[in-house]
Amino acid sequence: MNAVVLTQFLSAFADNLNFFLIVGIVKRQGVSNPDGTVAFIQMAFLCAYVFLAPIVGAFADRNAKSRVLLLGNILKAIGIALLLFGLPPVLCYLFVGVGAVVYSPGKYGILSELTRTEDELLRANAKVEGSTILAILLGTVAGGFLAQNSDLPAILTCLGVYLVSLFMTLLVPSRAGNASLRYGSEARAFFRDCGRLFRNPRSRFSLIGTGSFWLTASVLRIALIAWLPVNLGITDTDQQSMIIGVTALGVVASSFVTPRWVPAGRLHRAFYFGLAMVLTVMVATLIHSLWLTVTLLFFTGLFGGIFVIPLNTMLQEEGKRMIGSGKTIAVQNFVENALTVTGLAIYMTLTELHVSVNGSVIGIGLVLLMFIMFLATQLGKIRASKTGGGEATDVR
Incomplete structure (x- = not known):
């Protein structure tokens, strides 16, 4: 459970850091409408949630939750790493969004697997939510400082935090999911x-x-x-x-x-x-x-x-x-x-x-x-x- 809490803290910290990283990159690019560009990039991130929502729940239930968390962090890390190669921020942030939408149901689903009673589950949720709030605050402030003058320190810090979070998921027990689930039927059930x-x-x-x-x-x-x-x-x-x-x-x-x-x-x-x-x-x-x-x-x-x-x-x-x-x-x-x-x-x-x-x-x-x-x-x-x-x- 401590590994899950720490994984979530690090991942949420990097999620909020990378937003201000993107803002800093857009500002230094000198685009004509930076506000609209940031909004467009944020939309790309959120569209991943909208289009993948009907199947990510089934994906999380079909596979071991620890492996779902691992894949989510890998996709987020890839999205940030692509910035090092000069790819458009909107494409990179879309990768981060796909990682986030994969990660989300695994994060909540694994808590019930690692607890035995309702009281334990309540306490586990409190730990995860409390660590997430702290990560949002610290990630927001850190992102602003790191993205102020240069892109590279923020990119490397964000990438490093995702990688540490990724390795922490290897400490989470791996329990098989329900392989009988079918994505087509689950998507229809979603609507x-x-x-x-x-x-x-x-x-x-x-x-x-x-x-x-x-x-x-x-x-x-x-x-x-x-x-x-x-x-x-x-x-x-x-x-x-x-x-x-x-x-x-x-x-x-x-x-x-x-x-x-x-x-x-x-x-x-x-x-x-x-x-x-x-x-x-x-x-x-x-x-x-x-x-x-x-x-x-x-x-x-x-x-x-x-x-x-x-x-x-x-x-x-x-x-x-x-x-x-x-x-x-x-x-x-x-x-x-x-x-x-x-x-x-x-x-x-x-x-x-x-x-x-x-x-x-x-x-x-x-x-x-x-x-x-x-x-x-x-x-x-x-x-x-x-x-x-x-x-x-x-x-x-």
Whole structure:
């Protein structure tokens, strides 16, 4: 289990480091529209999730999970290594995306194999999620510093971390998967599972809510790189990464207050924190003070976390009962990344139309607001929904 936790920490660290590596490369290339280029590269990464979602779950179940983790890290390392040969960043990042989508179901699936009781599984999930949050923070800051002046140190560091993570997977027990699974039938079942989850009011509410959150978060991460020089005059990649990392601190803080502010049985309250997230995003476009910006970004992460954590819980409860936990995660990944690609396409279109970065951020905020307003229309259906012959949950 410690090998799994360390493997995940290193892989997540490198995943976040390589984003700012790509940003640094694009800036030094002197392209005419760096913001749009970064958005396009991010879309290539996410498209791997969208197109491979119907089969990666079956691939993880058909093979030993430790070998799935190994392959995922190999593909990520290849993607970064290709940068050394001068290949286009979009092609390299696509390889990293394929590695990430292969790695994801193996990471979650192996935990149930290495634990014996529900309590052990809960503790294992807590370790993995805690290490992932720490890796996101450290990887974001390290990526900004390493990518500031030269590509080579960041490339070599990122490649080295992936290789260490790769070798750590060799310490994870290898247990045979279910070789009888067939990719064609599993892919057809995936789309049936999507339909089942969207027909259920609670799981539909959760999928749309979490998808809109990640749409906003992914676009804001790119938009902030253009917004910080315009509004605050901050152009150094290392400083930008530290400021953006404050949002992740807000998400960390949300994990402590969510159980109290959005208790079990009242998960629909997350909706109001989604509205608060929209407000902080909108207000941030009007601010020209560094400390006010940092404060607003912290609260954006805080409100975003309180919005998405209860929705994840709601989806896991419904999904486990309807189609199983693993399949639910596959559907959720598909929906979240499909919406995120759509959001990035909207942002790219706005930049191509020469809309100001403040206008683009407001535009994404309005997209999130439309999703939130749709969720408002679903609250009554959730109150009326039944699960297993009784109330799904008390949402009074």
